[in-house]
Amino acid sequence: xxxxxxxxxxxxxxxxxxxxxxxxxxxxxxxxxxxxxxxxxxxxxxxxxxxxxxxxxxxxxxxxxxxxxxxxxxxxxxxxxxxxxxxxxxxxxxxxxxxxxxxxxxxxxxxxxxxxxxxxxxxxxxxxxxxxxxxxxxxxxxxxxxxxxxxxxxxxxxxxxxxxxxxxxxxxxxxxxxxxxxxxxxxxxxxxxxxxxxxxxxxxxxxxxxxxxxxxxxxxxxxxxxxxxxxxxxxxxxxxxxxxxxxxx
Amino acid sequence: xxxxxxxxxxxxxxxxxxxxxxxxxxxxxxxxxxxxxxxxxxxxxxxxxxxxxxxxxxxxxxxxxxxxxxxxxxxxxxxxxxxxxxxxxxxxxxxxxxxxxxxxxxxxxxxxxxxxxxxxxxxxxxxxxxxxxxxxxxxxxxxxxxxxxxxxxxxxxxxxxxxxxxxxxxxxxxxxxxxxxxxxxxxxxxxxxxxxxxxxxxxxxxxxxxxxxxxxxxxxxxxxxxxxxxxxxxxxxxxxxxxxxxxxxxxxxxxxxxxxxxxxxxxxxxxxxxxxxxxxxxxxxxxxxxxxxxxxxxxxxxxxxxxxxxxxxxxxxxxxxxxxxxxxxxxxxxxxxxxxxxxxxxxxxxxxxxxxxxxxxxxxxxxxxxxxxxxxxxxxxxxxxxxxxxxxxxxxxxxxxxxxxxxxxxxxxxxxxxxxxxxxxxxxxxxxxxxxxxxxxxxxxxxxxxxxxxxxxxxxxxxxxxxxxxxxxxxxxxxxxxxxxxxxxxxxxxxxxxxxxxxxxxxxxxxxxxxxxxxxxxxxxxxxxxxxxxxxxxxxxxxxxxxxxxxxxxxxxxxxxxxxxxxxxxxxxxxxxxxxxxxxxxxxxxxxxxxxxxxxxxxxxxxxxxxxxxxxxxxxxxxxxxxxxxxxxxxxxxxxxxxxxxxxxxxxxxxxxxxxxxxxxxxxxxxxxxxxxxxxxxx
Numbered sequence: 049x050x051x052x053x054x055x056x057x058x059x060x061x062x063x064x065x066x067x068x069x070x071x072x073x074x075x076x077x078x079x080x081x082x083x084x085x086x087x088x089x090x091x092x093x094x095x096x097x098x099x100x101x102x103x104x105x106x107x108x109x110x111x112x113x114x115x116x117x118x119x120x121x122x123x124x125x126x127x128x129x130x131x132x133x134x135x136x137x138x139x140x141x142x143x144x145x146x147x148x149x150x151x152x153x154x155x156x157x158x159x160x161x162x163x164x165x166x167x168x169x170x171x172x173x174x175x176x177x178x179x180x181x182x183x184x185x186x187x188x189x190x191x192x193x194x195x196x197x198x199x200x201x202x203x204x205x206x207x208x209x210x211x212x213x214x215x216x217x218x219x220x221x222x223x224x225x226x227x228x229x230x231x232x233x234x235x236x237x238x239x240x241x242x243x244x245x246x247x248x249x250x251x252x253x254x255x256x257x258x259x260x261x262x263x264x265x266x267x268x269x270x271x272x273x274x275x276x277x278x279x280x281x282x283x284x285x286x287x288x289x290x291x292x293x294x295x296x297x
Numbered sequence: 298x299x300x301x302x303x304x305x306x307x308x309x310x311x312x313x314x315x316x317x318x319x320x321x322x323x324x325x326x327x328x329x330x331x332x333x334x335x336x337x338x339x340x341x342x343x344x345x346x347x348x349x350x351x352x353x354x355x356x357x358x359x360x361x362x363x364x365x366x367x368x369x370x371x372x373x374x375x376x377x378x379x380x381x382x383x384x385x386x387x388x389x390x391x392x393x394x395x396x397x398x399x400x401x402x403x404x405x406x407x408x409x410x411x412x413x414x415x416x417x418x419x420x421x422x423x424x425x426x427x428x429x430x431x432x433x434x435x436x437x438x439x440x441x442x443x444x445x446x447x448x449x450x451x452x453x454x455x456x457x458x459x460x461x462x463x464x465x466x467x468x469x470x471x472x473x474x475x476x477x478x479x480x481x482x483x484x485x486x487x488x489x490x491x492x493x494x495x496x497x498x499x500x501x502x503x504x505x506x507x508x509x510x511x512x513x514x515x516x517x518x519x520x521x522x523x524x525x526x527x528x529x530x531x532x533x534x535x536x537x538x539x540x541x542x543x544x545x546x547x548x549x550x551x552x553x554x555x556x557x558x559x560x561x562x563x564x565x566x567x568x569x570x571x572x573x574x575x576x577x578x579x580x581x582x583x584x585x586x587x588x589x590x591x592x593x594x595x596x597x598x599x600x601x602x603x604x605x606x607x608x609x610x611x612x613x614x615x616x617x618x619x620x621x622x623x624x625x626x627x628x629x630x631x632x633x634x635x636x637x638x639x640x641x642x643x644x645x646x647x648x649x650x651x652x653x654x655x656x657x658x659x660x661x662x663x664x665x666x667x668x669x670x671x672x673x674x675x676x677x678x679x680x681x682x683x684x685x686x687x688x689x690x691x692x693x694x695x696x697x698x699x700x701x702x703x704x705x706x707x708x709x710x711x712x713x714x715x716x717x718x719x720x721x722x723x724x725x726x727x728x729x730x731x732x733x734x735x736x737x738x739x740x741x742x743x744x745x746x747x748x749x750x751x752x753x754x755x756x757x758x759x760x761x762x763x764x765x766x767x768x769x770x771x772x773x774x775x776x777x778x779x780x781x782x783x784x785x786x787x788x789x790x791x792x793x794x795x796x797x798x799x800x801x802x803x804x805x806x807x808x809x810x811x812x813x814x815x816x817x818x819x820x821x822x823x824x825x826x827x828x829x830x831x832x833x834x835x836x837x838x839x840x841x842x843x844x845x846x847x848x849x850x851x852x853x854x855x856x857x858x859x860x861x862x863x864x865x866x867x868x869x870x871x872x873x874x875x876x877x878x879x880x881x882x883x884x885x886x887x888x889x890x891x892x893x894x895x896x897x898x899x900x901x902x903x904x905x906x907x908x909x910x911x912x913x914x915x916x917x918x919x920x921x922x923x924x925x926x927x928x929x930x931x932x933x934x935x936x937x938x939x940x941x942x943x944x945x946x947x948x949x950x951x952x953x954x955x956x957x958x959x960x961x962x963x964x965x966x967x968x969x970x971x972x973x974x975x976x977x978x979x980x
Binding site for chain 2: 112115117118137138141142143144145146150152156157158159160161169170172173174175215
């Protein structure tokens with residue numbers, strides 16, 4: 049995947065992600081519960097977007113839909129113009145593996161594997177073992193050079209979260225989705241993880257979509273989408289997307 | 298004074314000895330009569346036994362007392378204090394009880410052989426009990442000994458559970474040191490026994506049997522330890538194969554919650570026990586079949602050529618041509634009719650066969666099966682009486698043939714014309730029923746009589762018993778009698794005619810092909826050519842059916858073991874739900890998840906199956922080489938026949954794997970249905 053200045057020269061390329069009238073309804077005790085009530089959203093390459101809003105506004109559900117972990121009840125989700133809601137389950141798995149990286153609040157590392165193996169896992173799923181050098185480099189980049197053979201249980205919360213971030217980046221995804229990545233970290237660790245996000249965005253031009261409750265973190269983000277009651281309440285851009293600063297990875 | 302040092306190496310050793318005690322007590326109790334008998338004959342064995350056993354028990358006693366002191370120094374209320382106390386106290390008690398009870402046994406043996414005070418220092422030490430019981434009647438001894446054995450078993454069982462619970466109080470690193478010591482000792486023992494002990498015992502020698510048993514036991518324990526040591530490296534190697542095997546192997550190696558660990562162990566054991574049972578039973582049934590086949594082939598011809606309704610005349614050219622056929626290594630004519638044989642005391646029906654003594658050995662094992670008398674006496678009946686005291690090997694019939702009966706049975710006056718009386722060979726059971734020995738006179742009544750005024754009159758003729766055979770098949774030993782072919786032809790008014798030709802071939806499996814070759818070579822439509830499989834079709838058919846039924850019945854046991862694999866995997870899937878969610882979020886397709894869990898189930902099944910087959914191999918190997926004695930009066934077989942068939946091992950292994958595979962399918966499918974959103978949402 050290349051992020052470059054040529055994109056702009058082309059006549060209106062498709063945005064990275066486009067959501068069209070996406071709704072999601074859950075069945076709760078026999079009654080339908082409408083969590084998302086028609087979302088329209090576009091995310092450009094290299095953007096850093098944060099989604100904020102009160103609990104129960106549907107932020108996580110939206111993130112799961114964008115991450116193709118779940119399918120919308122109605123509406124379409126397009127990646128570069130292609131509708132992923134129509135893909136079959138194994139194509140979807142492959143798409144997720146190659147194009148999307150996840151960072152969860154509870155990091156969700158595999159407890160039986162070392163930090164290095166956890167980072168390599170998306171590559172191993174593809175049956176590729178040549179990604180070890182890249183995994184080492186990523187762990188180095190997130191500052192965990194000397195934690196390669198530690199298991200998640202032997203790492204601190206911040207370290208685990210950084211391993212999860214390195215894992216999300218292994219396959220050079222187009223989009224990294226983060227669900228409250230600093231939700232259970234202390235303020236100092238949070239700050240360093242947040243700095244890491246910005247650094248990666250600046251240096252590799254990776255697109256981030258981050259759900260957070262942290263006001264400070266949200267305030268730092270160039271684009272802030274706030275949700276309320278299953279709808280987008282406001283969509284503010286504070287600065288130009290940083291795509292021009294992206295360089296080829 | 299108290300100390301907080303963790304429990305050490307010696308506690309581990311005591312636990313190890315404690316686990317071993319129950320097996321030792323049971324083995325000793327099971328073989329105690331054997332020891333008893335062995336030491337009647339062998340003074341040295343007894344001394345060795347006493348020294349060896351006393352050394353083990355004394356060291357156990359010393360060790361227990363040491364650990365008891367150690368337990369006393371542990372701080373009050375510290376974890377496992379009571380357990381260690383219990384372990385050391387019980388093992389000390391056990392050592393004392395065992396020493397005393399073995400002393401009783403050996404002393405009793407000494408007393409019964411009249412060696413009350415004779416012996417060595419060791420016998421004094423362990424024969425001490427005789428001072429106490431010297432005044433008692435010997436009848437008390439067995440009761441006392443059995444009481445002691447029961448007490449021993451109980452204390453050994455307590456010791457087993459206490460050892461198991463104390464074992465985990467010892468720190469891991471010291472336990473590993475114990476295993477290292479154990480394994481080194483085991484390797485040395487294995488090398489030594491492989492070098493000096495025989496693998497199969499020589500016939501009828503208890504000492505060599507014991508040595509072979511020791512060798513097999515040591516080799517088995519060695520193999521088990523080796524396999525356990527290899528589990529880790531094997532799983533590690535397995536991890537390197539690919540992504541799915543990596544996840545599967547890692548899941549199995551990971552520490553699990555208590556219930557899942559127990560369930561996993563149980564399912565491996567269930568698979569092991571059921572496959573071991575299946576292969577053992579199949580081997581025994583195969584043994585019966587092999588035994589039967591051997592006996593049938595030994596007593597019968599491989600191919601029989603005859604006519605359906607009449608006898609063969611002009612048979613010499615046929616015999617010649619048969620002998621020249623490819624694959625035929627022997628052929629002999631016979632004439633057969635049903636007769637009545639009567640002795641002085643009894644009478645019985647028999648199938649009388651006229652045989653050619655010169656060529657019959659080319660085809661059947663009759664000459665080898667003779668226990669009394671000789672096959673050659675048929676040709677030369679005059680020699681029977683010259684050597685009426687048996688010169689051949691003695692057989693099981695000997696017990697019956699007591700001297701008094703022999704003289705009683707031989708009641709007939711022996712005139713000079715008796716010299717010409719032709720010889721008759723009968724089976725052991727018929728001889729027993731008619732109370733016959735070699736040299737006795739019998740009358741044979743043939744249905745092919747002369748025509749008298751009131752219809753046919755049966756023809757009778759006296760014969761002299763020329764020999765007795767034991768074929769191992771009751772039917773033959775009870776029903777068959779042999780005479781010379783020419784005598785038979787005269788007696789049965791069938792001069793120049795025979796019933797058929799018996800043929801032996803070089804490879805019994807080729808018998809049907811050779812039979813059809815014979816048909817074309819002889820080129821006569823009126824002849825019937827049958828091979829041994831055709832002739833015994835019903836018998837082998839019944840055996841095969843029985844074996845199939847056994848396979849199905851015991852296969853159900855494997856199926857039940859499969860249920861436990863199913864349960865374990867379902868639990869595993871529940872426990873790994875979150876991880877499955879992570880893997881799916883990262884892009885593992887559903888079929889990848891299915892494969893991971895199938896591999897896990899197969900690994901469980903393979904571990905159990907290999908264990909079961911290994912155990913089954915040891916059991917059947919031991920039964921084949923050491924022999925399980927059976928009562929020949931009841932079963933007509935003196936040893937349990939066992940036949941190891943590699944194909945059956947492969948078949949049992951394959952069916953175990955298939956059952957385990959089937960058991961994994963549903964849990965694996967369930968795992969693949971886990972939705973990452975559900976698995977990741979709650980923590």
